[in-house]
Amino acid sequence: MSTVHVASGPVAPPRPAADIELRGVSRWYGNVVAVNDVTMSLTAGVTGLLGPNGAGKTTLLHMMAGFLAPSRGEVLVAGAPAWRNPAVYRHLGLVSEREAVHSFLTGWEFVLASARLHRLPQPEAAARRAIDLVEMADTQHRRIATYSKGMRQRTRVAAALVHDPQVLLLDEPFNGMDPRQRMHMMDLLHSMGAAGRTILFSSHILEEVEQLSGTVQVIVAGRLAASGDYRRIRRLMTNRPHVFTVSSSDDRALAVALMAEASVTGVELEAAGLTVRAADYGTFTRALPKIAHASGIRLRRVLPTDESLESVFSYLVAS
Numbered sequence: 451m452s453t454v455h456v457a458s459g460p461v462a463p464p465r466p467a468a469d470i471e472l473r474g475v476s477r478w479y480g481n482v483v484a485v486n487d488v489t490m491s492l493t494a495g496v497t498g499l500l501g502p503n504g505a506g507k508t509t510l511l512h513m514m515a516g517f518l519a520p521s522r523g524e525v526l527v528a529g530a531p532a533w534r535n536p537a538v539y540r541h542l543g544l545v546s547e548r549e550a551v552h553s554f555l556t557g558w559e560f561v562l563a564s565a566r567l568h569r570l571p572q573p574e575a576a577a578r579r580a581i582d583l584v585e586m587a588d589t590q591h592r593r594i595a596t597y598s599k600g601m602r603q604r605t606r607v608a609a610a611l612v613h614d615p616q617v618l619l620l621d622e623p624f625n626g627m628d629p630r631q632r633m634h635m636m637d638l639l640h641s642m643g644a645a646g647r648t649i650l651f652s653s654h655i656l657e658e659v660e661q662l663s664g665t666v667q668v669i670v671a672g673r674l675a676a677s678g679d680y681r682r683i684r685r686l687m688t689n690r691p692h693v694f695t696v697s698s699s700d701d702r703a704l705a706v707a708l709m710a711e712a713s714v715t716g717v718e719l720e721a722a723g724l725t726v727r728a729a730d731y732g733t734f735t736r737a738l739p740k741i742a743h744a745s746g747i748r749l750r751r752v753l754p755t756d757e758s759l760e761s762v763f764s765y766l767v768a769s
């Protein structure tokens with residue numbers, strides 16, 4: 451006997467597993483490969499898209515927003531291809547990196563114009579809701595020209611959210627902000643992520659991602675170098691080999707003492723001090739003061755020499 455299932459009311463279309471999905475996506479400009487075979491999926495919460503300048507972050511965001519066609523692979527928003535599909539605009543909002551000049555408008559006029567562009571049935575109510583969400587109600591009737599960088603950025607977030615999309619993409623949203631403005635924007639994105647929106651923001655600054663998102667996608671030279679839990683990726687970064695410049699009250703004696711330390715893989719004695727290679731950051735930085743103390747040597751300066759973001763990234767790509 452077969453069983454017949456009868457739906458008891460209107461059935462919502464099944465929600466796709468991921469709000470944004472990239473499958474083997476590449477994008478090239480002439481012979482420059484900006485994005486190279488990237489596969490990722492994004493769901494509710496805040497995700498950081500971390501990478502040095504020129505890594506391909508803007509190109510990725512523009513493909514997700516449907517502004518740019520992938521040269522190869524698929525970009526899906528709510529299960530549908532993003533390119534040449536105006537329906538994706540219902541699902542996402544983009545706050546781009548470059549700030550268009552709207553300084554002659556008030557914040558209210560700017561957000562309302564965005565609501566009208568989306569042809570929302572009640573544009574005033576939608577604009578009011580978005581302005582309240584970013585806490586700009588008090589200053590909405592001032593001209594944007596009089597706003598601080600942080601206030602302008604929040605107003606742009608309101609314009610991008612006016613149609614209440616599930617996904618918000620932000621390209622370097624903290625650029626040029628002072629610490630207080632940055633904190634305010636972080637709180638806003640954090641609460642939107644906690645409320646169930648899918649937020650993706652790009653950054654080339656490790657600390658921004660650390661403070662805001664548990665999940666990161668690390669992109670280097672167009673490729674996805676690492677992906678997942680921030681703490682796990684951070685551990686990968688700190689557990690890599692490090693080079694330090696050390697100077698002390700007796701560099702030669704310190705060099706001898708350091709050679710006996712297991713985490714040290716090489717020591718060079720130079721006029722300016724010692725160059726010390728260590729297998730991992732934590733073990734070496736804990737051992738060094740103890741070794742110096744035990745030998746009666748005073749440390750004057752300890753500097754990691756390859757801490758640039760690029761060196762961290764290139765390590766991640768190689769590992």
Ligand SMILES: Nc1ncnc2c1ncn2[C@@H]1O[C@H](COP(=O)(O)OP(=O)(O)OP(=O)(O)O)[C@@H](O)[C@H]1O
Binds near residue numbers: 510
């Ligand atoms: N329209 C274009 N024509 C040619 N090359 C481009 C174009 N747009 C981007 N590129 C190149 O593609 C690569 C990735 O650029 P993209 O702007 O996506 O990186 P990004 O990570 O956003 O960097 P940034 O933060 O500096 O903008 C770079 O090498 C860039 O020079």
